[in-house]
Amino acid sequence: MPSKKSQLKKQLVAYSFIAPNFIGFAVFTMVPIIFAIALSFLHWDGSNPMSWAGVSNFVDLFDDDQFKASLKNTIVYSLGTVPLTLICSLFLAVILNQGIKARNFFRTVSFFPYVASLVAVAAVWNMIFNPSKGPVNMMLYKLGFSSVPGWAADKNWAMITIILFSVWKYMGYYMIIYLAGLQGINPELYEAANLDGTNVWQRFRFVTIPQLSATTFFVLVMLTIQCFKVYDIVYMVTQAGPGTATLVLVYDIYNKAFISWNLGSASAVAIVLFLLVLIVTLVQFNGEKRFTN
Amino acid sequence: MKKVLTIVLVLSLLMGAVFANGTKEAAPAQAGVTTLKWALWDIASTTYYEPLITAYEAAHPDIKIEMLDLGSADFMTMLQTQLSGGDSSIDVVTIKDIPGYNNLVKRNLLLNLNDKIASEGVDLSLYGGTTDQISVDGKLYGIPFRSDFWLVYYNKDLFDKAGVAYPTNDMTFAQYDALARKMTSGMGADKVYGAHYHTWRSAVQLFGILDGKHTIVDGTYDFLKPYYEMVLGEQKDGIVQDYATLKTSSTHYSGVFYNNSVAMMNMGSWFIATLINQVAQGNTEVKNWGLVKYPHAEGVTPGTTLGTITSLGVSNASKKKDAAFDFVKFVTGPEGAQIVAKTGTIPAIKNEGVIQIIASKPGFPTDSASRDALQVAKTYLEMPLHEKSAEIEVVLNQVHDEIMTNNISIDAGIAKMNEQVQKILAK
Amino acid sequence: MQVQNKNSKPIALLLYTLLVISALAMLLPFVWMLSASLKLDKDVFTFPIQWIPANPRWENYSEIWTMIPLLTFIKNTAKLTIIVTFLQLLTSSFAAYAFAKLHFKGRDVLFLGYVATIAMPWQAYMVPQFLMMRSFHLNNTHLAIIFLQAFSAFGVFLMRQFYMSVPDELCEAARIDGMSEYGIYAKIMLPLSVPALSTLTIFTFVNTWNDFLGPLLYLTRTELKTIQIGLRMFIGQYSSEYGLIMAASVVALIPVVIVFLSLQRFFVQGVATAGLKG
Numbered sequence: 001m002p003s004k005k006s007q008l009k010k011q012l013v014a015y016s017f018i019a020p021n022f023i024g025f026a027v028f029t030m031v032p033i034i035f036a037i038a039l040s041f042l043h044w045d046g047s048n049p050m051s052w053a054g055v056s057n058f059v060d061l062f063d064d065d066q067f068k069a070s071l072k073n074t075i076v077y078s079l080g081t082v083p084l085t086l087i088c089s090l091f092l093a094v095i096l097n098q099g100i101k102a103r104n105f106f107r108t109v110s111f112f113p114y115v116a117s118l119v120a121v122a123a124v125w126n127m128i129f130n131p132s133k134g135p136v137n138m139m140l141y142k143l144g145f146s147s148v149p150g151w152a153a154d155k156n157w158a159m160i161t162i163i164l165f166s167v168w169k170y171m172g173y174y175m176i177i178y179l180a181g182l183q184g185i186n187p188e189l190y191e192a193a194n195l196d197g198t199n200v201w202q203r204f205r206f207v208t209i210p211q212l213s214a215t216t217f218f219v220l221v222m223l224t225i226q227c228f229k230v231y232d233i234v235y236m237v238t239q240a241g242p243g244t245a246t247l248v249l250v251y252d253i254y255n256k257a258f259i260s261w262n263l264g265s266a267s268a269v270a271i272v273l274f275l276l277v278l279i280v281t282l283v284q285f286n287g288e289k290r291f292t293n
Numbered sequence: 294m295k296k297v298l299t300i301v302l303v304l305s306l307l308m309g310a311v312f313a314n315g316t317k318e319a320a321p322a323q324a325g326v327t328t329l330k331w332a333l334w335d336i337a338s339t340t341y342y343e344p345l346i347t348a349y350e351a352a353h354p355d356i357k358i359e360m361l362d363l364g365s366a367d368f369m370t371m372l373q374t375q376l377s378g379g380d381s382s383i384d385v386v387t388i389k390d391i392p393g394y395n396n397l398v399k400r401n402l403l404l405n406l407n408d409k410i411a412s413e414g415v416d417l418s419l420y421g422g423t424t425d426q427i428s429v430d431g432k433l434y435g436i437p438f439r440s441d442f443w444l445v446y447y448n449k450d451l452f453d454k455a456g457v458a459y460p461t462n463d464m465t466f467a468q469y470d471a472l473a474r475k476m477t478s479g480m481g482a483d484k485v486y487g488a489h490y491h492t493w494r495s496a497v498q499l500f501g502i503l504d505g506k507h508t509i510v511d512g513t514y515d516f517l518k519p520y521y522e523m524v525l526g527e528q529k530d531g532i533v534q535d536y537a538t539l540k541t542s543s544t545h546y547s548g549v550f551y552n553n554s555v556a557m558m559n560m561g562s563w564f565i566a567t568l569i570n571q572v573a574q575g576n577t578e579v580k581n582w583g584l585v586k587y588p589h590a591e592g593v594t595p596g597t598t599l600g601t602i603t604s605l606g607v608s609n610a611s612k613k614k615d616a617a618f619d620f621v622k623f624v625t626g627p628e629g630a631q632i633v634a635k636t637g638t639i640p641a642i643k644n645e646g647v648i649q650i651i652a653s654k655p656g657f658p659t660d661s662a663s664r665d666a667l668q669v670a671k672t673y674l675e676m677p678l679h680e681k682s683a684e685i686e687v688v689l690n691q692v693h694d695e696i697m698t699n700n701i702s703i704d705a706g707i708a709k710m711n712e713q714v715q716k717i718l719a720k
Numbered sequence: 721m722q723v724q725n726k727n728s729k730p731i732a733l734l735l736y737t738l739l740v741i742s743a744l745a746m747l748l749p750f751v752w753m754l755s756a757s758l759k760l761d762k763d764v765f766t767f768p769i770q771w772i773p774a775n776p777r778w779e780n781y782s783e784i785w786t787m788i789p790l791l792t793f794i795k796n797t798a799k800l801t802i803i804v805t806f807l808q809l810l811t812s813s814f815a816a817y818a819f820a821k822l823h824f825k826g827r828d829v830l831f832l833g834y835v836a837t838i839a840m841p842w843q844a845y846m847v848p849q850f851l852m853m854r855s856f857h858l859n860n861t862h863l864a865i866i867f868l869q870a871f872s873a874f875g876v877f878l879m880r881q882f883y884m885s886v887p888d889e890l891c892e893a894a895r896i897d898g899m900s901e902y903g904i905y906a907k908i909m910l911p912l913s914v915p916a917l918s919t920l921t922i923f924t925f926v927n928t929w930n931d932f933l934g935p936l937l938y939l940t941r942t943e944l945k946t947i948q949i950g951l952r953m954f955i956g957q958y959s960s961e962y963g964l965i966m967a968a969s970v971v972a973l974i975p976v977v978i979v980f981l982s983l984q985r986f987f988v989q990g991v992a993t994a995g996l997k998g
Binding site for chain 1: 396537543683684701713
């Protein structure tokens with residue numbers, strides 16, 4: 001049995017590891033966030049004295065068309081983007097972890113949509129998917145489709161366009177995380193599996209996937225958060241349109257905070273977003289624990 | 294491991310070096326000199342800031358004006374964040390739009406200028422009524438220094454080539470529509486569009502308010518129907534470029550006009566200076582262009598148009614309010630107007646002399662109609678001052694986008710505007 | 721997972737075809753940037769896309785240096801990026817070790833708290849944060865951006881996940897040998913996590929390099945501004961100089977690509993022995 005003193009020492013050692021990051025983090029991020037949470041119960045325009053709002057900021061959301069549209073759109077967006085990006089990036093990472101020719105080239109290229117300026121990426125995307133003159137629709141016409149999608153200009157297709165764009169842009173980013181994760185897998189596991197006469201798929205299913213579970217948890221959580229917080233992409237590709245077809249939560253937060261200067265109301269939407277992500281993360285966190293134990 | 298250590302070492306050395314010079318502060322201000330900070334946007338591409346400041350500093354050696362560039366795209370957001378919580382570092386504030394002005398006033402961030410205007414004898418009658426339009430309960434929080442209005446730009450060469458008479462300063466909407474249809478020709482790379490509407494809501498929707506019977510914050514929008522019908526009809530018939538294509542390809546209106554692909558384009562007067570410069574530098578295919586007044590509804594005086602004003606105000610938290618106001622007075626006053634006009638920009642004081650300066654700028658069209666087009670009969674603000682203008686604008690922009698992309702019918706779109714704006718007004 | 725097998729030749733072919741197609745799709749924006757950077761503004765958005773400009777306008781690349789103080793901006797951005805990346809790597813990997821391999825009170829709650837804050841959109845706490853920073857007189861200093869970026873929860877989360885996949889037995893054995901926790905971190909975990917550290921370096925580097933709204937809000941004095949603000953200087957209210965924006969974007973992209981290329985070789989560490997080659 002370790003003595004109480006050594007227990008305490010262990011705890012202190014652990015805290016000393018965390019402290020450098022945590023202190024900076026707590027002061028510069030945590031405190032403002034707590035302030036923002038408090039704001040959701042207040043009326044404040046950032047200048048005049050605050051006044052108590054109780055839960056009225058939240059109650060008002062029930063009758064807020066902008067909020068309702070953005071909540072629905074954000075959920076649809078996340079449901080589409082998370083699984084697609086996860087699968088594509090894992091697939092890409094596994095392929096680019098092989099000893100294939102020009103591997104470095106392909107890896108670098110996959111990262112391009114993420115690092116290239118968003119202005120350029122969005123411009124290219126919008127030109128390629130331009131409803132009347134873009135090459136994609138030209139090709140569809142030639143293939144004999146009589147009606148082609150309006151992509152970003154059609155309210156039924158705009159969200160799909162944004163989802164495809166996001167997958168394309170973020171695939172390389174998560175591929176990197178998976179690539180790094182793949183390096184951590186003990187090669188002996190594959191050798192053992194090889195001796196057992198397994199095929200490619202079995203090795204992928206029973207060695208790679210379980211070994212990557214910590215990475216996948218990370219990717220899942222980060223992707224979910226990223227999707228719930230999407231803003232830049234929407235701003236560049238559709239400006240939340242047509243109408244409110246791609247209006248997302250952070251867009252609504254921006255409008256409430258910086259167009260109307262209704263910081264309490266903006267915070268209330270942020271809290272809703274925060275709680276949604278927290279629930280999803282908790283579910284995934286429990287899943288991870290069960291998976292790794 | 295050794296390598297990692299070396300990298301760490303190098304990095305920490307670098308850090309030390311940069312930190313050392315990063316903490317250096319700017320030299321303290323000279324004794325006896327008051328420095329005023331002016332919040333504005335686009336220093337590099339705006340030509341009138343420097344001459345205004347030079348002229349003012351020459352007359353007031355004890356004042357130094359420092360510019361604070363907050364960028365144009367997010368200007369009002371950045372400005373309002375900087376002013377939050379009573380910071381005194383900004384003295385003079387440029388106000389870019391009316392919803393933003395309304396917010397600044399509501400948030401108590403701007404100084405009420407009434408007393409100063411009275412004591413310093415500022416003549417508000419010079420501003421052609423614009424100061425009344427931005428008074429809140431009789432109090433004025435900013436003085437206009439730029440006053441842009443909408444005109445129709447046209448490509449003379451295209452009209453000559455088609456053998457069609459130029460547009461005139463007295464066009465009804467029906468005549469304008471017919472002319473646009475007449476000027477449309479060609480296919481593919483040779484296609485000439487009769488008219489062009491940029492993707493801003495104001496370029497199309499605000500035709501509806503020019504008869505003075507309705508405003509855009511009314512809460513009922515049935516009066517917009519004929520104008521949407523006209524524009525969507527032109528779009529359907531290929532008279533104007535498709536809104537959806539323009540928007541998704543982020544087409545800038547200037548490129549369209551430069552490339553000889555549109556015969557007429559309605560746009561704000563801010564484009565005059567840019568157009569003159571670009572044509573002079575040979576960056577455009579269009580060589581000869583002209584200006585005419587905005588088209589008007591039946592029975593409305595020609596020269597009735599839309600306007601936007603840019604104003605200057607004094608921050609409520611400034612510690613140098615008197616000096617700041619004096620600078621505002623100079624920039625917005627007759628002297629400032631002269632300087633602004635010399636750069637081809639329309640100042641808020643639009644008297645005969647100012648129009649003369651702009652019209653005689655080299656590169657400005659030489660025909661008399663273009664000069665007369667600068668005479669405005671009546672200007673309606675793109676967004677009138679209203680307590681809820683920011684929120685109303687969000688809704689109007691969304692529904693406009695839906696109508697123009699044919700995602701909703703005109704009637705259903707108008708019904709949606711009516712419903713949602715009335716909800717905002719009732720709150 | 722062997723592609724060199726005789727019977728897997730068609731699969732390899734299919735794989736390469738897929739790779740080449742996706743590589744083309746991913747390269748498009750970059751090619752477009754290059755081509756736009758050699759055009760006049762009016763030609764940038766013309767249809768159909770002119771991939772090779774008829775009259776390449778090389779002046780765009782010389783003009784960007786004189787029209788805005790681009791060199792100063794690059795220096796500022798480089799300084800910020802290096803400091804932030806360094807601090808981020810150091811503090812995150814340190815904290816992550818405790819979250820992954822040590823047991824202490826409140827570990828899970830604290831960790832969840834970290835992760836949860838990532839979910840808070842910056843727009844929601846931008847104003848309180850700005851007011852706080854200004855009350856510390858950090859407004860218009862590079863320190864503001866450093867503090868904003870360097871202690872992110874993201875880095876801790878990323879590193880923790882990689883440490884999780886390192887077997888606990890390794891640490892246990894070292895502890896029995898009498899190694900301190902700090903020793904285990906420095907001598908066992910750090911060398912093992914080179915791929916993860918490379919990943920974090922790339923991400924932090926790219927994020928800080930491309931950050932826009934933070935610098936825009938906090939750095940209003942020209943001599944402090946960063947390259948992304950510089951890029952926006954070409955986007956004016958009434959006209960946008962896209963040719964120049966893209967030329968500057970291409971210049972701004974070079975350091976990121978260099979960092980990526982020089983770090984990506986660390987992604988092959990484990991594979992060198994056998995890895996997935998089987």
